[in-house]
Amino acid sequence: MKCVYCGKEYSEGGTKIRVSNNTFDVCCNECKKLTMEYLEKDQKYKTRSYLMIFCGSIGFILSTFLFNGTYKLVPMYIGMVIMGVSLILYPYIFQSFITFTRYPIKKADRAVRIGGVVITLLSLVFLVLTFTGA
Numbered sequence: 222m223k224c225v226y227c228g229k230e231y232s233e234g235g236t237k238i239r240v241s242n243n244t245f246d247v248c249c250n251e252c253k254k255l256t257m258e259y260l261e262k263d264q265k266y267k268t269r270s271y272l273m274i275f276c277g278s279i280g281f282i283l284s285t286f287l288f289n290g291t292y293k294l295v296p297m298y299i300g301m302v303i304m305g306v307s308l309i310l311y312p313y314i315f316q317s318f319i320t321f322t323r324y325p326i327k328k329a330d331r332a333v334r335i336g337g338v339v340i341t342l343l344s345l346v347f348l349v350l351t352f353t354g355a
Contacts, residue, residue: 224248226256228325259326262351267312273307276300295351301344 225238225245235248238256246252246260280300284293312333324332 222246222248224252224325226252226326229327236330241313256326259330260293263313267313268310270307270313273311274304277302277304277307292351295348298344298348298351302341305337305341305344308340309334310337314339 222230222235224235224247226247228247231248235246236250236253238245238247238253240260245256247256276310277300280296280298280303284300285297288294288296312330
C-alpha cells in the first residue's frame with residue numbers, strides 16, 4: 222500500500238481514512254493527522270483560493286481590452302502576482318484525491334507552492350522591467 226500523505230510504501234501498520242465515497246491509506250498516525258489537517262484547510266480556504274484566482278484573472282481582461290501603450294501588461298502582471306500568492310498560501314485549487322493516487326499530498330502541495338513562487342517572482346521581475354524601461 223502507498224500512503225496518501227507522504228507516498229511511502231508500506232505493508233503493515235497503516236490505517237485507512239474515509240473521505241466522501243473514497244477510502245485512502247495512510248502509513249501512520251502522524252500522516253493520518255496531517256491528512257485530516259490538510260482536508261480541514263482545503264475546506265476552509267478553497268473558496269479564498271478561487272476568489273484570488275478570479276481576481277487575478279481580471280488583470281488579464283484589463284490588459285487585453287482596456288489598457289494600451291507601455292503599461293498595457295501591468296494589470297496582467299499584477300494579476301499574476303495575485304494568482305502566484307494564492308497558490309503559495311492556498312495550494313488546494315489544483316489538487317484532489319484523484320491527484321493523490323499518483324502524487325501524495327505532501328509532494329503535490331510542494332509542487333503547487335513552488336509553482337506559485339515561480340509565477341510570483343517572474344511577475345515581479347516583469348513589473349520591475351516595465352517600470353524601469355529595460
